[in-house]
Amino acid sequence: MPVPRPTQRLRPSVPALPGSTRRARYSAATKRSLVEVAGSLFTEQGYAATSLDSVVAGAEVTKGALYHHFSGKQALFEAVFERVEADACARIRAVLDDAEDPWDNALAGLRAFLDAVREPSYRRVVVQEGPAVLGYERFREQEERSSYAIVVDLVASVLGRDGALDEEMLETFSRIFFGAMSSAGEAVSVAEDPEAAARRVEQAIGFIVAGLRTLVESGVEVPNP
């Protein structure tokens, strides 16, 4: 038997015109609201501890709306993941290509990456829970086209001048540096004095990079097979 239903809610926040029709604007607003609320809840409580009921309550919609826009909880997480990744990448790319020396440029990128990793959303959603929730395969293919791509570019700019590195060695070095920086970023953000910890990480990686630089500039070849 049908139940008396309240009048359908109309979303007031309609910033611009992503789709021309009113329906499309309302729909985009609810979807954005869902992703935003889910983003903060996932960041604060983690994936498992966040119920979809709390998400839809925060976004002031119902599960019908959620399942209309997303195929399930994991898909919602993935949307949050992409958003957080994209934000971090944008902030990192903003500081690149300012230095003329590629080594200095890479170190600037490192600094920006350390800042990004320290942001709670990135730590929780991308670094900590990303691999477990999405599965490692899906997690990787998401990263390949965002933050990891930046690292590949930077490594290529300092180690891969005029084809000194083949594709696979470039990937290997990039993986190593990417993992090093993620782990270091985590350590920084849980340190009692994050500023000092960040400086230490910069010093340490700077030292490692300096060692690489002396090898490269003294003509030592990167091994291949």
Added chain:
Amino acid sequence: MPVPRPTQRLRPSVPALPGSTRRARYSAATKRSLVEVAGSLFTEQGYAATSLDSVVAGAEVTKGALYHHFSGKQALFEAVFERVEADACARIRAVLDDAEDPWDNALAGLRAFLDAVREPSYRRVVVQEGPAVLGYERFREQEERSSYAIVVDLVASVLGRDGALDEEMLETFSRIFFGAMSSAGEAVSVAEDPEAAARRVEQAIGFIVAGLRTLVESGVEVPNP
């Protein structure tokens, strides 16, 4: 109304005498069985996709037994985690201290670590799901006294000769290398040719370490503040 209950099951596999009494042996056997079954299920399907019903079914007990030995699903995971970590650490420590040169020793440890990370249980339970399930804090304090401790020892043996590194820089370098090796190990185990990928990782880290070695042996100081 009470239900006719089958006779209580007696576990036949009683290998040695961890506790002298029969009850203690039976109890230890069911606990071990639970951890073993949970370990393989967590490894194969992941934490969230593994139901406690499937665990107790595999161990041929009931949830009463499980909740007698563990406070919940997370505690069961933690027991599996500790077991997997301990196994990996034992295998790594077995190959250490064979070389006289500390640098060679560290590279041998790296090779053993790469092997350990490629093992499915370690990948899934420790690297992928450990931080998300245990929470990063608890994850770290578990690692601090196992695999991470090995890395600290190795880094200290090559970079920290006669107190060249203070405690915090030692931690920083260790975090960096630990993260690098975990990430590299993951990449190796998902590569289409893991053997070749492992060789490339060894080459790359060997190159990085060589750069460090030239810096250290030419008297360059590791920066501190």
Added chain:
DNA sequence: GGCGTATCCGTACCCACGGTATGTGACCTA
């Protein structure tokens, strides 16, 4: 050997939460 007791574990149940089926009204199009 008899007996109280603590340990170990089985059974039945609760309920939170992800997911689904179905319907309804507001919006676009003609």
Added chain:
DNA sequence: TAGGTCACATACCGTGGGTACGGATACGCC
């Protein structure tokens, strides 16, 4: 303005983690 479609709301189900309770059996003691 009439029909169709889209964007949701509502009610419901199944699964699974967790709990309350009780019974059975090995152990310590006499």
